Amino acid sequence: MLPRKRNCNLIILTVLCLVRISFQHGSGAPPGACIDQMPRHSGILPQSSVPPYSIITSASQVKQGDSLNVTIGSPFGAPVPIGGFIVQARAIQNPEQIVGKFLTVPDPATTQIINCRGDNDTVTHSTPEDKPPLTFVWQAPKDFLGGVEFKATVAQGYATFWRNVGSPLVEVVTPDTELNPPTTPTTTPRNSPPPPVIMESKPKTTPPPLDLIYQGCADTKLCFGVPQNCIPTGNCKAIVAVFVAGDTYTFEIQGTDNPKYVAAGLSTDNKMGDDSAMECVRNDNGRINLYTSWTYPKVEPYVKRSDSPQEIVQLLESSTIDGKLYCKFRRDVVSVVMGQTFDLAKNTYNLMVLAGSSMKDTERVGFHDLAYEATGEPLALATVGTAAASSKLLLKLHGAFMILAWLGSASLGIIVARYFRKTWVGKTLGGKDMWFAYHRILMVITWLLTVAGFILIVLEVGTIATTGDNPHAITGLITVILCFLQPIGAYFRPHPGTKKRPYFNWGHWFLGNAAHILGIATIFFAVSLQKAELPSWSIFVMAAFVVFHVVMHIVLSLTVCVSEGRISNGRVNAFPMKDMLGPRPAAERGDAPFSGFRKHLLGVYAPIILLFAIAMICLVALAPISDTYSNMMGA
Template sequence: MLPRKRSTYVLFAVILLIRYSEQHGSGAPSAACIDQLPRHSTIQPQSTIPPYIIVTSSSQVRQGDVLNITIGSPAGAPVPIGGFILQARQIQNPDAIVGRFLKVPDPEATHLTSCSSTNDTVTHSSPEDKPAMTFQWQAPTDFLGGVEFRATVAQTYSMFWKNVESPLVEVVTPDTVITTTPPLPTTTGAAPPPPVILESKPKPATQKLDVIYQGCDDNKLCFGIPDNCIPKGNCDAIVAVFVAGDIYTFELQAAKNPKYVSTGLSMDNKMGDDSAVECVRNDNGRVSIFTSWTYPKEEPYVRRSDSPQDIVQLLESSVIDGKLYCKFRRDTVSVVKGQTFDLANNKYNLMIVAGDSMKDADRVGFHTLAYQSTGEPLALSTVGTAAASSKLLLKLHGSFMIAAWLGTASLGILLARYFRQVWVGKQLGGKDIWFAYHRILMVATWLLTVCGFILILIEVGGWSTTGDNPHAITGIVTVVLCFIQPIGAYFRPHPGTKKRPCFNWLHWLAGNAAHILGIATIFLAVYLQKAELPPWSVYILAAFVVFHVVMHLVLSLTVCVSDGRISNGRVNAFPMKDMLGQTRQTTQIDNTDSSYSSFRKLLLGIYAPIIVLFAIAMICLVALAPIADTYNTIMGS
């Protein structure tokens, strides 16, 4: 009896195994809905690169629209599919299945099933080999953000690959304009369709504002960059705070494809000693949230390890149309770096920054895209739009430096170099005309530079770096050279002494080096986020440089011709021999102007007003910044 019973048990176990295998052969088991594992006994998924891919007909889809999803092997290397399970998963919550499949190309080979909601999963109906297949998937109407299509694909019972994933697909609002090919009909063709190239078009003028802007007038505190961007819904970066009882909900958003956007709670409008929250876009398309502590003007500038991470809870996140968005809650009371942050009873300056890079895995990079602070501390329960801190000192700094180095310095250097033998015998304040005006212009340069330097020190609260931009370094060198110039001039040796040539060369080198560095520093300022200058400002500066150099060349040739230094088309004397302390040898009487003086005066009459116009144009750009949006509107871009 015992052998018969034993064989009965074995037969019964075999029947169960057969039924179990048949169930898998007709589709993935319900237990595979979340982890997508086929439960093939103890068989583990392959660790090699899967021979299958998932291709979508677009990288964007509107809410409620249909997208074609193709699963197969790369073109040119067909590998049959035995079994599979395919779903759309949220990027931010990989366990959440979204959307639904509409139909299958071959009901005998595949069928729809339901895991979390109706028809949200597609799987095989038979274990026979199948070629590449295309399915129609409908995006959900109640979700915005990134999704990816994920599958487990089996080639045979004992060989399958897990986590076969598609590229990121963004579910966008219905009013988003997407130019792409229409959905392809379902097919059982052998090769998946190629990816579709998207062409972005401007959104309609009547587009609905992003969710972060909704409520800024009546139930939120909102702060955005640049000024007055919130009513238009086109901020480069924005933070919003919604208070309901003792629950403080924050929203962050930045445009221009940022790597991160961050907000900070500060006791002043300067960065440093602030509690910050970072919304970071990872390389895999997912978004993470971190807290950090900032340090003033010293490495590491920001550090996550000095801030508890459990004081914030991420609620929502998305990356849509190049905009990084996070919604999170922050504890009403928290202690960071020994400081207590009580959101209900204290006022804080809100800071908003954004950048396009990370320094390393744990530190955000420089705020290249946005940086601003509110002008005064605010209760976070305040409703309305917060005003930014004043930029008056910053604008005055830029205006003073432009007036100094594009205007007064350029004119002063020109007079000293080419007009020593013009207006001979005429004086102003007991000094030759050229020297009197040279001194007036260079003193103005010195005063404007020193004042501009003091203003920027007050604005930033001391020395401040500007990321990878050397503007601060070239600026400080320019200020030092400018500062020592009048001191050296005061102690200059008398003409004819042995030390006079040394002074002439040092004075000339320092002056010209300061002028060149000053203009280079202004060029670098165009690329500073704080300056908010339009990129095309560099063309105005480039035109100034070209005009300045051309005028110097023309005047240099005029001096050479005037002094008889050109014969047979060649310069036969060193044009700057006066730097050696020698007396200028001329053929005219001492109290008469050198030849071509009238021509030089004409050139000066052309040079001076044009240089002034260049300086005024740049000062206007600084004073009215940011004007890029106005320019784009006028140009129709």
């Protein structure tokens, strides 16, 4: 029994040691941090980037025994929350010497004064919750003369902290010294670049430095961003970078526009599904965590963390600054996920990068509504340079065909059928009335373009199932179905004069107009699709088209109204819709009044409508317009 008891004691002692080692110091800096200001976060190293924090003082000189205010905060852009911190005053001549003492803290519930090498010589956090900028009152020692610098380590999260955040020099002088006149406190730490200066006389010629993730994309690491050509200018909505040193594979991912998550994926093709994903997630409390997950091809649950081992990645750095979510981490060279072996050294993979603004739940990321793209071909991750995205030819052709169909040919075909039945009377084309021949040609073009566009998008995405909140795919599918049924119904239409003909007329009219309205609405929805990459102002082009189309309908309806009034001796008793009920009386044969005017209106309507269609097609073909314009301006 004695050996067993000794074994139990040994196990208990080991567990207690592990518990002590894993303590995260959420109630303040550990005692060891008094010397080097390192938080002892399980071996995690401080960030190498410019810190988003600075320390400012209320004066550059202070007399012995007097006090001044010391503020720690974020001077650049939106305030960055403070998680944990430790602040001390260090002598310039002897940086290991802590001088002075702190008198007050802004919030005793979240901050505290502690003793490191002297009484009340250090301030730190007492809770890990996010804090706003903090101001402390510090008293200079009565037995010290010389320069003092306030030094701090500030943590944004457990794995994200900056060391050696410094203040401007503060000089401690004798009580009889005449102090310098007060000046505006400097807000720039010594190890940070000066804040941007707004020049009114001439524009700034030096572009701002690129984020760290872009540095080395040309010569030391593999980079892939979305939208295309965004890496040289440093304005990617999402970017992934891979740096290989020996058998160490380091990944960086960053998303803009304040994403909830940004992720990278390793895939054997350029389609979503059966991929190993790595997610950088910003939780509701502002903390940043790294997860791995497995994606499923167009079926629930789409993405699942429990199907992927979490230990294959190790988070190195993370931050969220100015709406940019960033994670840097290592991944094991060889890992097995869902029975598939991912060997980063031997195999090639398509890189995927995506970002989204929401989570489905605590275990699943939401739809990638901010950014999504995949490389066009599998790459060795040790490759250096910028990777190319997969071709968007099918996607652009789909958009061009649908725009030409529903903004162009369908709009013209409907106008001709509704307002030009009493025009070109006696003239035929292919043995049919001129208006009917034009209508049929235009609607056949609409049908062909719509079917071709539908086939192209199915080839592009591989399915007609959709995800996300945008109804573009649903309204588009209904439009295709209605369009496909129209010529089939027209082929079996009853002969004029039969009792069933009015039913066909009303049904054909209703389905055609419903398809046209849905088609236009679908194009509106496409403007906000992330994959389309259309500029936001495309919505105004579409709105202008709708206004012009409606105004022309009103004008043509008025001309028909007046024309019908003249035919019926001043009594307006019918609109063109009366033809729905059967053939018109023989007395009404011949060109109606104002036919010439209507032809002139058609001569104005047709080219303007086509110009709208061409303008939208150009936006689709040249997308993303914003990046193209930025590159032209930069040149």
